[in-house]
Amino acid sequence: MRCVPDIQCCHESEGRNxxxxxxxxxxxxxxxxxxKRNTVLFSGAALRWLTLLAAFAFRPALALAQEVETQSxxxxxxxxxxxxxxxxxxxxxxxxxFWIAFRTSWRDSxxxxxxxxxxxxxxxxLVLILVVAxxxxxxxxxxxxxxxxxxxxxxxxxxxxxxxxxxxxxxSGNQAPPDAAVPQGMKSRxxxxxxxxxxxxxxxxxxRTHAVSVYTFDSTLRGPVANMNGDQLQISDAEPxxxxxxxxxxxxxxxxxxxxxxxxxxxxxxxxxxxxxxKRLSQLMQATGSETRLGESLHQLIxxxxxxxxxxxxxxxxxxxxxxxxxxxxxxxxxxxxxxLITVGVGSQRPQINLWLAGMQSPADVHKGDPFDINVxxxxxxxxxxQVLVRLFQQSAGSDGKDRKQVDEASVTIADEKIPVSLRFTxxxxxxxxxxxVARTEVSSDxxxxxxxxxxxxxxxxxxxxxxxxxxxxxxxxxxxxxxxxYQFVRNTLFRHSGIESDVWLQTVTVDDAEFVTQExxxxxxxxxxxxxxxxxxxxxxxxxxxWSRLSGEQQQYLNRWVAEHSxxxxxxxxxxxxxxxxxxxxxxxxxxxxxxxxxxxxLPELQLxxxxxQPWPLKLxxxxxxxxxxxxxxxxxxxxxxxxxxxxxxxxxxxxxxLRDGAVTLLEYGNPRARTEIGQPPFLASQFFGSGRTVxxxxxxxxxxxxxxxxGHQRFWTSLIxxxxxxxxxxxxxxxxxxxxxxxxxxxxxxxxRAQLYDQRLQPLQSxxxxxxxxxxxxxxxxxxxxxxxxxxxxxxFRNNFRPPRxxxxxxxxxxxxxxxxxxxxxxVVRPNLESQNATQDVAGLMALTENNDGKYLSIAEAxxxxxxxxxxxxxxxxxxxxxxxxxxxxxxxYLMIALLALEWGLRRVVRLS
Numbered sequence: 001m002r003c004v005p006d007i008q009c010c011h012e013s014e015g016r017n018x019x020x021x022x023x024x025x026x027x028x029x030x031x032x033x034x035x036k037r038n039t040v041l042f043s044g045a046a047l048r049w050l051t052l053l054a055a056f057a058f059r060p061a062l063a064l065a066q067e068v069e070t071q072s073x074x075x076x077x078x079x080x081x082x083x084x085x086x087x088x089x090x091x092x093x094x095x096x097x098f099w100i101a102f103r104t105s106w107r108d109s110x111x112x113x114x115x116x117x118x119x120x121x122x123x124x125x126l127v128l129i130l131v132v133a134x135x136x137x138x139x140x141x142x143x144x145x146x147x148x149x150x151x152x153x154x155x156x157x158x159x160x161x162x163x164x165x166x167x168x169x170x171x172s173g174n175q176a177p178p179d180a181a182v183p184q185g186m187k188s189r190x191x192x193x194x195x196x197x198x199x200x201x202x203x204x205x206x207x208r209t210h211a212v213s214v215y216t217f218d219s220t221l222r223g224p225v226a227n228m229n230g231d232q233l234q235i236s237d238a239e240p241x242x243x244x245x246x247x248x249x250x251x252x253x254x255x256x257x258x259x260x261x262x263x264x265x266x267x268x269x270x271x272x273x274x275x276x277x278x279k280r281l282s283q284l285m286q287a288t289g290s291e292t293r294l295g296e297s298l299h300q301l302i303x304x305x306x307x308x309x310x311x312x313x314x315x316x317x318x319x320x321x322x323x324x325x326x327x328x329x330x331x332x333x334x335x336x337x338x339x340x341l342i343t344v345g346v347g348s349q350r351p352q353i354n355l356w357l358a359g360m361q362s363p364a365d366v367h368k369g370d371p372f373d374i375n376v377x378x379x380x381x382x383x384x385x386x387q388v389l390v391r392l393f394q395q396s397a398g399s400d401g402k403d404r405k406q407v408d409e410a411s412v413t414i415a416d417e418k419i420p421v422s423l424r425f426t427x428x429x430x431x432x433x434x435x436x437x438v439a440r441t442e443v444s445s446d447x448x449x450x451x452x453x454x455x456x457x458x459x460x461x462x463x464x465x466x467x468x469x470x471x472x473x474x475x476x477x478x479x480x481x482x483x484x485x486x487y488q489f490v491r492n493t494l495f496r497h498s499g500i501e502s503d504v505w506l507q508t509v510t511v512d513d514a515e516f517v518t519q520e521x522x523x524x525x526x527x528x529x530x531x532x533x534x535x536x537x538x539x540x541x542x543x544x545x546x547x548w549s550r551l552s553g554e555q556q557q558y559l560n561r562w563v564a565e566h567s568x569x570x571x572x573x574x575x576x577x578x579x580x581x582x583x584x585x586x587x588x589x590x591x592x593x594x595x596x597x598x599x600x601x602x603x604l605p606e607l608q609l610x611x612x613x614x615q616p617w618p619l620k621l622x623x624x625x626x627x628x629x630x631x632x633x634x635x636x637x638x639x640x641x642x643x644x645x646x647x648x649x650x651x652x653x654x655x656x657x658x659x660l661r662d663g664a665v666t667l668l669e670y671g672n673p674r675a676r677t678e679i680g681q682p683p684f685l686a687s688q689f690f691g692s693g694r695t696v697x698x699x700x701x702x703x704x705x706x707x708x709x710x711x712x713g714h715q716r717f718w719t720s721l722i723x724x725x726x727x728x729x730x731x732x733x734x735x736x737x738x739x740x741x742x743x744x745x746x747x748x749x750x751x752x753x754x755r756a757q758l759y760d761q762r763l764q765p766l767q768s769x770x771x772x773x774x775x776x777x778x779x780x781x782x783x784x785x786x787x788x789x790x791x792x793x794x795x796x797x798x799f800r801n802n803f804r805p806p807r808x809x810x811x812x813x814x815x816x817x818x819x820x821x822x823x824x825x826x827x828x829x830v831v832r833p834n835l836e837s838q839n840a841t842q843d844v845a846g847l848m849a850l851t852e853n854n855d856g857k858y859l860s861i862a863e864a865x866x867x868x869x870x871x872x873x874x875x876x877x878x879x880x881x882x883x884x885x886x887x888x889x890x891x892x893x894x895x896y897l898m899i900a901l902l903a904l905e906w907g908l909r910r911v912v913r914l915s
Contacts, residue, residue: 218289545575765797
């Protein structure tokens, strides 16, 4: 065993950073440490004469995140037997060894005088003493320990449901104005949490005993966003710091440290009276998340901070987990790791009334005079079998709403809280311009007997959509390898439409007979546009089984660029003649083949044997197709709906494919069971985004069969399809640029990718490191971050940045085109996610279940301020942070001393002639 003869301890502050042994003490066994220390002291008392060194020093230490008091001592250790019997035996053997050495030396020198006899004996005994000392392996141990302060983790819910009222709505007689998140005079849940933690002094009270770390969670776990220990508060700089910085005494990367003890108002029990600290912490705990992953976040946090010094984890939430894993794994992990969970519930415990608009759809732009539909989806809780009213308002885009007028309204009954109800408003605008439509819902007073119903929040009762009415005609180039029936119907439809200007290239018409052929079109072409500038005049190309070999390699390249870089739209209709030829030699047409959303099959003749064309097969809408606006075909009465596809008898043929390209989406499936492959039913209509443009594939030229439903159905299908694929060209507004958002609707705090493709005056990609971007929120206030788009490095002229909208509303994003007066604009609507609104009552049972078998407890937000400190005991413990051993006997002088003593004895024996 290791024997420390005499231990005397001292306190010392170590200037170096502690080694990564955080939690090391939690893995040690206190019983073993206690037993060793007792044995060490016992053995040290028995061999006090072997003590070689003890050092003492003291100075206080203060770490950034927690106050640390270090303890240091030095002692000499010897290897001795562990038991008393072993020590006695060892001592006996040493005694016998010394007796033998004495006896042999004394006997050999019996004829000499006593001084000579002692001179021969002493060197031998000294050598023997040194050998015994080496056998005991003397070494010096230097050990540094510290008192690790008790820790507390605070987990705060920042999902958007925490923006709802903290108490029952019916406790307040005030109704919220339309732009308010909660009724007037009521605190939101995250405001109640901020009050409980900061303004009541609870956080400061806990920090006097524990090192407190604050974490936040919604869809992910973040933090620690703040650490507090005594008067030291360290706040994360993840959010922009809008303060002047007068209270920041030291900045570290990503963090700001505030010394609240130096604040004049930070007295005993009021450690967080600093207004700057309050505001910073409140910003970090804003309710902006789109999900509540309570189980997942808590499970992750326990794994990060569990240990012997962890007093407990405090969870402040409404308890309504709606994403990720459930809370059971987190509870089991807390039980196994000995982590105390204290849940603090906030929010109403009774079902609350809430009505919200779950969706609103409208076309981005329409031609003047064309009818269009605005679809609104409404859903609610606590209002089952009650009637709700939806009003539709119209105003000028970007206005303050002074010209707002109601244009329509409709009532609907909420039969089931889990099933949303859809309403359609048909509008028609004769004057070009940008218009904003606002849908607002409320509980109908007729269904409540005139009683005013107070909702939990009105922040989700309104949705907006912007529609641009234009008199600019869509330029369409119609290409066909022959005068097939579908081509003729589409040609006539486009020619007669007031919002479309079409040119045709019938490939069977040659230059010689062009003057004898008449087509219903603005212009009849005999070849593909020969220059990129000529092609740029068109918005959409519709191609019926075209012969792509009529295009040169250069023409194929700029057709590809026209789609990818200039937002062109293409509708590609497969046929039996030229489509198989292109599929057979896809490498020769690689710039064209990639425009198809599907991988064409090269073995059409063989497949024709198994796909007989003796009967029609229906076309089935996929879930993506159900939500697609241009697939709403019209019957004879003008009613447009996707349900009419169920009455359509179908088509006879669809070109076989091998698969879909990455990112392509199937909207209509060909229903022939004989055509089924390993990927399922083949797509009849598939779509993809190619660069900034869009392409659509049709499996055969049989859409004319839709005329059996109604001629209007066929016409609406094609005009809507052309407007859909040409939307990119129309939205860019000019040739100098295109502004794209990866989403037109987002949740507060959700990342939105802003991308711009810009060109110079020669229509070449713009050479620049960055361009300016301006973002205006719904209140007309500019958003300062971001203020520019940076070159993304993947292509010249492409710029991007990310934007996180802080609160609901409609945001206008503008990018001025350099060296031009043009400004690219896009609209972003930010709404609270329905996931958080569906059930906003506090889950008391779930929060209580989290505290089972871990010495935890459930508290209300009011109880927490009084009881929480007593539920978190001080678990500060000593931890070894550094330990060093230095061997004392391994010295060169010791070896030379032993050699000298042996040489002295040998020399004396030679003198007296004993050797």
